[in-house]
Amino acid sequence: MTATQISTVLNSQALLDHWQGHRRLTRRVIEVFPEDKLFSFEVGSMRPFSEMVKEFLKMTEPIVHGVATAEWKEFGSSDLDSVRTKTELLRLWDETTEKLNAIWPTIPAHRFAEVDKAFGKWEASGIHTILYCIDNEIHHRGQGYVYLRALGIDPPPFWER
Amino acid sequence: MTATQISTVLNSQALLDHWQGHRRLTRRVIEVFPEDKLFSFEVGSMRPFSEMVKEFLKMTEPIVHGVATAEWKEFGSSDLDSVRTKTELLRLWDETTEKLNAIWPTIPAHRFAEVDKAFGKWEASGIHTILYCIDNEIHHRGQGYVYLRALGIDPPPFWER
Numbered sequence: 001m002t003a004t005q006i007s008t009v010l011n012s013q014a015l016l017d018h019w020q021g022h023r024r025l026t027r028r029v030i031e032v033f034p035e036d037k038l039f040s041f042e043v044g045s046m047r048p049f050s051e052m053v054k055e056f057l058k059m060t061e062p063i064v065h066g067v068a069t070a071e072w073k074e075f076g077s078s079d080l081d082s083v084r085t086k087t088e089l090l091r092l093w094d095e096t097t098e099k100l101n102a103i104w105p106t107i108p109a110h111r112f113a114e115v116d117k118a119f120g121k122w123e124a125s126g127i128h129t130i131l132y133c134i135d136n137e138i139h140h141r142g143q144g145y146v147y148l149r150a151l152g153i154d155p156p157p158f159w160e161r
Numbered sequence: 162m163t164a165t166q167i168s169t170v171l172n173s174q175a176l177l178d179h180w181q182g183h184r185r186l187t188r189r190v191i192e193v194f195p196e197d198k199l200f201s202f203e204v205g206s207m208r209p210f211s212e213m214v215k216e217f218l219k220m221t222e223p224i225v226h227g228v229a230t231a232e233w234k235e236f237g238s239s240d241l242d243s244v245r246t247k248t249e250l251l252r253l254w255d256e257t258t259e260k261l262n263a264i265w266p267t268i269p270a271h272r273f274a275e276v277d278k279a280f281g282k283w284e285a286s287g288i289h290t291i292l293y294c295i296d297n298e299i300h301h302r303g304q305g306y307v308y309l310r311a312l313g314i315d316p317p318p319f320w321e322r
Contacts, residue, residue: 044310142303149205
């Protein structure tokens with residue numbers, strides 16, 4: 001067994017596919033929320049699920065762009081704050097899906113391991129900044145599942161991507 | 162840029178460290194729950210957080226053992242069902258931490274990509290079965306955060322591992 005064999009557990013395309021699978025599930029969670037609850041319902045003084053989704057949108061494309069280019073844009077677009085409909089949220093979601101697919105193959109291989117300061121603030125390797133973004137989506141989407149259950153609505157199965 | 166460079170975004174040790182970082186956070190979430198609420202509190206007719214933790218314990222070691230050896234044990238130990246104290250849950254958590262560290266380096270490199278039927282049921286590559294296990298922990302732990310907020314308790318910061 002060589003060092004190269006030992007070190008490779010996940011390739012770039014597989015990670016993108018994994019993430020887009022999670023993003024398809026998040027999209028279904030957005031869809032299943034009644035529109036008014038999406039923007040208003042919360043448990044334990046937490047944010048409505050729409051605000052968590054806006055956070056995902058504020059991070060995803062800028063992080064992949066930053067890892068690809070070492071150029072860190074502002075964290076999130078303030079345009080998102082005014083979004084008040086499910087249709088607009090889903091439109092932005094799909095736009096980010098396309099951007100993610102377009103930027104991903106341009107990430108230079110060395111940038112996954114290279115340590116950088118994401119948004120000039122958070123020091124981590126490219127892969128860890130990307131994993132943080134994916135994990136953050138899984139974490140908050142899990143909270144959206146509790147909101148749906150509290151509303152008496154069945155969320156989509158976690159294993160369906 | 163070679164194909165090998167393109168394909169490697171995460172090595173085996175980095176993935177173990179990433180998972181153990183998540184597991185340290187989950188341990189802190191268990192610790193911060195008041196013992197009675199850990200075993201009883203729920204939102205929206207979901208399970209108490211202790212039941213989610215038992216699910217993590219039922220999956221983690223058997224999955225890593227299965228990916229390492231292609232031998233699939235029974236899903237989870239029924240001994241877990243009788244656990245009723247936080248101390249015992251944390252003891253089992255730490256035991257699994259040690260087992261994970263011990264088994265992980267024995268995973269043959271080819272097993273991450275090899276497709277197998279986890280527990281004789283779920284067909285996926287080794288890496289995807291492992292990622293499912295990690296993602297499932299993040300997903301349900303996020304639900305534990307909602308329980309804590311609903312109880313008026315501050316959960317540990319998500320980014321601290």
